[in-house]
Amino acid sequence: MIGITDQTDNLRYLEEILASNPRYKKVHPQEITSTYTYKHIWKLLEKGKYYVKIDDDVVWIDDNAIPNLVTRKIGNPNDFVVSGNIINNPPLGFFHMRTGAVHPYFPERFQSLNVNISSRPDYWRPSQHPPWDGPTKFEWDIKSDLPSWANHSWLRVPDDTALYQTPAAKLKYEFWGDSYDNWAIASQMHMSLFENIEKNQLDLYKFSKSWIMYEDRIRINFMCFYSDDVLNTDPENWPNDKGDEDMLVLDLPKKLRRRK
Structure with missing residues (x-):
């Protein structure tokens, strides 16, 4: 869990969540990040691990969503990221x-x-x-x-x-x-x-088959990725005028010729 807020109530709630499971841990970047500085979070990933990114505006998750998401990513290593089928999330x-x-x-x-x-x-x-x-x-x-x-x-x-x-x-x-x-x-x-x-x-x-986005944007509110895929792109040096969503679902898949 990543703490990127200085709001006391939010930080207190984060501590409550961390205390509920000994396997949870907090990653705290050195600064409060925003659109063009989220790259400083991505550089903190641990190599060799699969991650599921869940934004704080996700309020409900189907029981099978995370297992299906991770299974899809592991079984399709050429997929740079795999997004969940998110409701109220264009397109x-x-x-x-x-x-x-x-x-x-x-x-x-x-x-x-x-x-x-x-x-x-x-x-x-x-x-x-x-x-x-x-x-x-x-x-x-x-x-x-x-x-x-x-x-x-x-x-x-x-x-x-x-x-x-x-x-x-x-x-x-x-x-x-x-x-x-x-x-x-x-x-x-x-x-x-x-x-x-x-x-x-x-x-x-549900779609009968996974939807391949090619060069179209997809939101990164709820997605699975392999840490090495991201770390190998050197997030620290991502362009300063690019947000992490632009990099992860537009620029990097196109540059690396990877699906999403």
Whole structure:
């Protein structure tokens, strides 16, 4: 685990995690790193080891995700990095929309009163909320529509064909833009995940074969790699104007003629 924060609460939580397992250890770089200085973390890898990088914004991991990720990397040594199938992580949302993993949701139209989330352990389940009730031709404008109010809920639209009117209908095969930073698309992607977990249909996200990205970008939020592959590129001397994601999924695979 890498400590790259000076926030007291975050550091305290990190210590709690470390104390929970004697096999955990902390790697502390000499400085607080950011986009163009993350290379100072990569140089601290131990040779001869497989790593799974998990960013702090990953909030849920399927039980089989890490074993499958590592197995894929070990069995395909020419893959420079292997990314997980990450939800709400462009460009993968474009594919999830087309494999049936995304479902129609809209924000609730009327504010609920006296809702105590902490007293409802099943509150996350879409089935525990009423269906969305609104105009048949209602369509969400991702460019101008704002959140209904703080802590509003997203409700399932009973008619599956309404998917074309929801924020996720605007998903594209892109790495930035609305697919990356639109809050409504992100909300719908997460609500769809809740539904798929509740209905035990996570297979909707799975591809029949691994997706080869070639020269396209893929995020590095959750990925497996072999330390020697990275260390042999001399991270200390990576270009100062390149972030680690640029290096790991764009520049280095192309330079080394390696898949990702």
